[in-house]
Amino acid sequence: MNILAYLLYLLITYLVTVRVGFVFYRNGRIFILNLLQQDAALTDFINKILLVGYYLLNLGYAALMLATWDTIDTWTALLDSITAMTGKILLTLALIHFFNMAGIYFISKRNQHFIHP
Amino acid sequence: MQPSYNFIAYLIYLPVVILLTWYVAHILFRNSKVFMLDIFSGRAEIAGATNKLFETGFYLLNLGFAFWVMTITADIISNRSLLEILSTKIGAFCIYLGIVLFLNLYLFFRGRRISREKARLAAASANTAPRE
Numbered sequence: 001m002n003i004l005a006y007l008l009y010l011l012i013t014y015l016v017t018v019r020v021g022f023v024f025y026r027n028g029r030i031f032i033l034n035l036l037q038q039d040a041a042l043t044d045f046i047n048k049i050l051l052v053g054y055y056l057l058n059l060g061y062a063a064l065m066l067a068t069w070d071t072i073d074t075w076t077a078l079l080d081s082i083t084a085m086t087g088k089i090l091l092t093l094a095l096i097h098f099f100n101m102a103g104i105y106f107i108s109k110r111n112q113h114f115i116h117p
Numbered sequence: 118m119q120p121s122y123n124f125i126a127y128l129i130y131l132p133v134v135i136l137l138t139w140y141v142a143h144i145l146f147r148n149s150k151v152f153m154l155d156i157f158s159g160r161a162e163i164a165g166a167t168n169k170l171f172e173t174g175f176y177l178l179n180l181g182f183a184f185w186v187m188t189i190t191a192d193i194i195s196n197r198s199l200l201e202i203l204s205t206k207i208g209a210f211c212i213y214l215g216i217v218l219f220l221n222l223y224l225f226f227r228g229r230r231i232s233r234e235k236a237r238l239a240a241a242s243a244n245t246a247p248r249e
Contacts, residue, residue, distance in 0.1 A: 020173060020177065023169065023170075023173050024170070024173070027165075027166040027167075027169045027170050028166070028170070029166075030162055030163050030166050031163070031166070034163070075124060076121065076123045076124045076127070079124065079127050080123075080127065080187070080188050083127070083131070083184045083187050083188075084184065084185060084187065084188055086184050087180070087181045087182065087183065087184025087185030087186075087187070088181070088185055089181070090177050090178075090180055090181030090184065090185075091177070091178070091181035091182060091185060092181075093177045093181070094174055094177035094178035094181055097170075097173065097174045097177060098174055098178075101170060101174070
């Protein structure tokens with residue numbers, strides 16, 4: 001039953017990661033554009049690299065977590081462990097996301113200070 | 118062996134928390150656009166992007182927390198304990214969601230206050246500059 005759990009878990013994690021990554025990719029562009037003083041070519045390049053790095057980090061982390069899984073014998077345990085593991089992944093995503101937003105906020109604040117002392 | 122109600126409890130808990138999170142996020146972020154427009158002084162594009170980013174973060178954080186704390190370690194053997202355990206879990210999650218909601222509201226009001234003060238300072242310095 002562990003195989004079934006792994007497949008379901010990887011499917012859910014993959015879907016969530018890709019969907020969330022796409023939302024960040026689309027909505028984060030304007031912030032990077034502001035940080036780089038409207039340099040569109042460099043912004044698209046950096047945005048793309050950030051997206052790929054994010055996918056690698058998340059999917060790699062999700063795959064690593066497979067090693068820590070308990071043995072599953074019942075349907076209850078299956079549902080339980082898939083939900084708990086997905087919850088952990090979502091919490092990690094949220095943490096990284098809020099760190100990123102705080103980073104963008106502080107960098108843009110510093111830049112503003114630099115331009116208008 | 119008596120049948121265990123744990124699976125049923127999970128099947129009730131999951132839709133309830135997902136619907137609750139969706140409902141709160143829907144209400145909060147439909148109405149927060151006004152704040153965002155105020156904070157970014159009318160620049161609709163960046164306000165919309167920030168709103169969307171906050172909404173995604175809200176979903177990730179709350180659903181992640183809800184899933185993470187779902188596990189019921191006790192073996193539920195009666196209808197009565199099923200109801201009691203479920204209501205404890207869902208009630209605690211509701212309180213948590215309420216706290217996060219008010220934290221978000223506090224952030225919005227704070228952002229609006231700061232951007233209004235900035236605008237007032239800018240207007241004041243623009244008024245005094247020609248006089249000097």
